[in-house]
Amino acid sequence: MSQRLPYNTLLDYLLMAETRPGMFFGSCCVDVVRYHLDGWNMHRKMTEDNDDFAEYFFEEFHGFVESHYSDNRTIGWNGLVRENTVSDNDGFQIFMSLVRQFASEFESKRI
Numbered sequence: 001m002s003q004r005l006p007y008n009t010l011l012d013y014l015l016m017a018e019t020r021p022g023m024f025f026g027s028c029c030v031d032v033v034r035y036h037l038d039g040w041n042m043h044r045k046m047t048e049d050n051d052d053f054a055e056y057f058f059e060e061f062h063g064f065v066e067s068h069y070s071d072n073r074t075i076g077w078n079g080l081v082r083e084n085t086v087s088d089n090d091g092f093q094i095f096m097s098l099v100r101q102f103a104s105e106f107e108s109k110r111i
Helices: 010-017 021-025 030-046 052-069 076-083 088-110
Strands: none
Touching: 010 021, 010 030, 010 052, 010 088, 021 030, 030 052, 030 076, 030 088, 052 076, 052 088, 076 088
């Protein structure tokens, strides 16, 4: 019997992790969060999760962050966030703010 997880989507997971990033990611460094999410994405390629938000996130979040900062360097969304913050804690808070904005955009496109 499989155990039911307390989250259904990547967004649910990120919002839950926001309260305790050290427990979920081991750090609040956006690079570490990125590595963790890359693992999540690889797992998705092996299983079907039917998570439309995750699909959209992994395809479009980098472009969203590029647009937010008007910066199209190829340093990844985590690099763009890191370049525009002064600490890991600040970077994580900015990341979560961007996730919330991105989720709002996703929801508006679904309607």
